[in-house]
Amino acid sequence: MTPSPLVSASSTAQPAVALQGWPLLRLGFRPFYLGTALLACLSVPLWIAVFLGHVSWQFPVPALLWHAHEMLFGFAAGVVVGFLLTAVKAWTGLETARGPLLGALALLWLAARLAALVAPYPVYAALDMALLPAAAAVLLRVLLKAGNKRNIPLVSLLLLMAAANLAFHLSVLGAIALPAMTALYAELALILMVVCVITGRVVPMFTRNVTPGLVIHVSRRFELSLLACTALALALWVLSAPAPVVLAASLAAAVLHAVRLWSWHPLVARKRPILWILHASYTWLPVGFALLALAQLGWVPTTLAVHAFAVGVIGGLIIGMVTRTARGHTGRLLQASRGEVAAYALVMAAAVLRVLVPAVQPAWYAWALEGAACLWAIAFAIYLAIYTPWLMRTRLDGKDG
Template identity: 55%
Template sequence: MSLPIFGQTPATPAPYGLPWLRLAFRPFYLGAGLLAALIVPLWVAIFLGAVTWAPTPPTVVWHAHEMLFGFATAVIVGFLMTAGKTWTGLATPRGSLLGALFLLWLASRVASLVAPYAVFAVLDLALLPAIGLIFLRLLMRSKNWRNVPLALILLLLSVVNLTFHLSANGLIDLAPMSSLYAALGFIVMIECVMAGRVVPFFTATALNIKIEPVVWLERSTLAATAIGLVLWVTGWHSGLAAAALALASVLNLSRQLRWQPLATLSRPIVWILHFSYFWLSGGLALLAVAQLGGVAASYGVHALAVGATGGLIIGMMTRTSRGHTGRALQVDAVETSAYVLVMLAAVLRVLLPLLMPAWYSYALVMSASAWTAAFLIFLWRYTPWLLTARRDGKDG
């Protein structure tokens, strides 16, 4: 069992084992969808006082931590460990090892709700280093140097998670939210890198056109985004942070406009990625304004977390789930409604309270309802597919 797990054999075996433990996207997408549908309404109920019970960590940071290190990280792990099989030609974790990794993730989520903090922290800190090292080893064995930065980001996220738990327990003099902002920054960088690869490719394929990257624009966009996020997280200089974030917003938008987003409006499986990426540019712009005291940073944070991250996640989960279960890369009204609901959740969470602050509580409830409905739709449609073998009889 150890040879295929750690990439010693070609990644083209005949189908074997439980279908839902053949590739990482299956259990981790299911877990992420379930967590997304449960945790947001629970948080809103706690925040508004409808539920008096509280999770193990402080309530506010628990919500942010679980959305980043519970929800988003599960999708990143599922996606990268599935894509890694294609990128390297080597087998990725499956079977008992994949099941153990998923159970570790699941145990961490349960522990955040009911266990002593030390138990939660130990479980929560174990997953990302393991995934990062497995992924890095695959990339190095196959000499796939292009994707090594993604493995390094996973390991850096592990360090950020450690600083979060240390600060949440008062063991280091650092605000817990600083670590969570850093985690969001790393996740946004993953989105910038991966969107720059897949969104123009998916668009070009759908529209039967050619989209050539502009090298200087791609590099400048990633550099400006990274610098802006670092300055924001560290709080080193608000003026420089505002300038860098504003530049990053403009460059990301310029980059995206070359991908012809308006031409994809008849293709929901593609336009969801474009609409989500608009939120990324918008979130960076809102953070820039926040550095100058124009708005609260929370608006930019939720534009990036709900609009960009939530939208890209549901778009990529549906697309990769269809592809890796042997189904057509076309969605119907069911999935399209989930896309619309996530975008609506972002509008209600960011724009409605920004324009009408007195409606803040109502905006939270409506946004949470739209978000929850979207991921319940995902679970209803995709759970049977993720639990059963591919339609074409192939492994995976």
């Protein structure tokens, strides 16, 4: 996009069309990144306080289901929506949602999060189920208009996530005989598939861009095999297939993801925090599949694999991408400050406390939960402190977005 023309200082001058409106509602990442960071900062400490008996709170659903649902459908899915609303504009050159439409989507997300705490369950369910289909419709319209068929599968994933959310709410309401946790595991699996697709596109590119002469060969056959194996392993796990079958598929996925990560030359990123956080977070993917395989033998609880995926992979990639994309789309250098580096380290440390410490020393479980929750909350509080002023203002270069 070409720079906006200079605006006269006279009293009769009108702002450039692209810069009209509240900056917060000019592009999808702005309200959704701030909202999801605030949710991450507040909800995890609340959950741990309730789980350990420090606080009493009556949720519309059992507390464990509330925590898992809000982390997946509130936090992670909210970031996915904000990211896609931003990325699809970049991919097509067409507006996705801004102004009143973007504000309506953000308010719908916020209303569901508040309803999860205080509203009757049917109200919460209705609000919560509306966002993903609405966002999918907005994105599909733009992709079809631009003739961008390559990225339509990402919209299909949003609709599958919406189906998982519907299954969750129907389960809680007793309308179907599916365990609510199965629907949540399905959502986790879908988000991991989004992660696999997006990281496969961007991490090698980002690594090459900052390393002159580096060659990263991406084999289409290998990528398709990896995605197929990952989808199979996750589907077998979600559907409670026989343990030996899940074990074999999980081990295969762990090996393939480890090979993929190594082919990206992660060591070259060690001096670039805004890049190493992506490599470090991806490392938890083969770790998670290895833990999932061990869980089939009864050697570790499945929850360790779940949190390797949720905290290490998803949490780490989110803190990495919401800093990188927000810097880029506000006209700032792609170079992390000390505060951002601290946030990266805190999320990775939270993953270690939540996953590895209980695996090695189960007696420290409660302490590890409290420590992980504190580190996680501080990391996203740092993000809010740095980025709230930036996302509330126009880009530094004066462009739209």
